[in-house]
Amino acid sequence: MESDKENAEKSQIIDITRQLTELMIDRNITGLNKILDAGFTLTHITGYVQSKEEWFSEIESERMKYYSYTEVKTSVNIEGDKAVFVGQNLLDARIWGTRNKWRLQQTMHLEKRNGSWIIVKSVASTF
Template sequence: MYRKHNQSMVAGNIDKLGALLADDFHLVHMTGMVQSKQKWLSEIQSGQMHYFSSTEDHIAVTELTAEHAVLVGQSQVDASIHGSRNTWPLQLELHLNKVNGQWLIMHIDASMY
C-alpha cells in the first residue's frame, strides 16, 4: 500500500491514489495542516502539490491485525508544495483498515525523520 501510494502520488494519478484512500481519509502534513481526501487530490491535480520522486529508505509494519494495520515508511521525497521545491526526508505513518475485504488508507500522519 505504501509503495502503491507513493507511485500514484509521483505519477500524479489521482484516480489510482484516490482508490487507495477511504472516503473520509485525511492527511496531516508535517506542518500540522490537515487536508481531506478531496482537497489533497485537487491540489495534486491542479499542480499546487507536485511530487517528482520518492526514494524509499525504510518501511516497517508496527501494528497488524486481520482488520487494521499501521505502517511507517520513510522516503526522500522531491516535491514542489505551493511553489516551494525541496527534497524532504518524509516519514509517513499510514493507518489502514480492511473495508469490505479491501485495505484502505484511513489517514496519514506526515513528519520528517
C-alpha cells in the first residue's frame, strides 16, 4: 500500500510532466528552463538525441510546433530522490514539417533537488 507521502510525490511528478507538455504547446522557453535540468536531453522517436538548447531553438522557430494533447496513461516509479515517469499521450504536433496525432510515449527521468522534481531526460517512443 502506498503512503500519503508517496502519493503526494507521484502527484507532483505527474503535475510537472503535464506542465512540461503545456509549456511546449505555449512555446514557453523560460518555463521549460525552470523544470528541465541544465544537461537535459530529448531522445526523439527516430533515436536522435537532442540537447535542451537545440530543442528550444526548434520550438522557438516552430520547426517543432505542439498544438494539443490527450493523456492516455501515466505511471510513476520513485526510488529515493530519483523517479521514472512513463506517460502516453496522443500529441497533435508538427515535427519538421509533418503534422500528425502522434501516439507518443515519453519515459522521463527525474531527480528531486532542493525539494523540487527536475526532469533530467526524456526518451520518446510510440505506443
